[in-house]
Amino acid sequence: MKKVLFFIGTLVIASVFMGCGKDEEKGNPEALIGTWEYESAIYIIDGQTIPMEEEYNETITFYADGKVESSEDGVGTYTTKGYSITLTFTDKVTGKPLVIGPGQSFVWSGKDVGFDFDITGKIKQQTYSVQGNKLIITVEIEASAMGQNMTLTTRGVYKKVVS
Secondary structure, X not given: OHHHHHHHHHHHHHHHHHHHHHHHHHOOHHHHOEEEEEEEEEEEEOOEEEEOOOOOOOEEEEOXXXXXXXXXXXXXXXXXXXXXXXXXXXXXXXXXXXXXXXXXXXXXXXXXXXXXOEEEEEEEEEEEEEEOOEEEEEEEEEEEEOOEEEEEEEEEEEEEEEO
């Protein structure tokens, strides 16, 4: 009898944890809807946290129909899968789609900010979470610069200004 009760108890506990995991995988894209204003960001490079100290005045508006508008990147679309998010804008210079999301590769020119090298990389994951009136977008990147490989994570925090 003890074995039967133990087995049933184990099944109940396992089903609770599996059920919670499924809910978490759904995400909450409705929580994105509204206008968000940049508040702060940090970089984590190979485990070392570096606060971003430059002023940045971006606002992002997410609409229920899958459109997004950014003061930095213009008008585009967004899709979510669980807590993963992909943003697609039209590149202002080339006119081509600029996709920012998991699996996307990039080359970033360091010359734009005074470096003599480029950074190449691939976005491993890009996730969002909404906590109260805060939107947190986290991007994890595998990158390479000057022959060095690194893991770079950026975490941007935005404050909701309009629902």
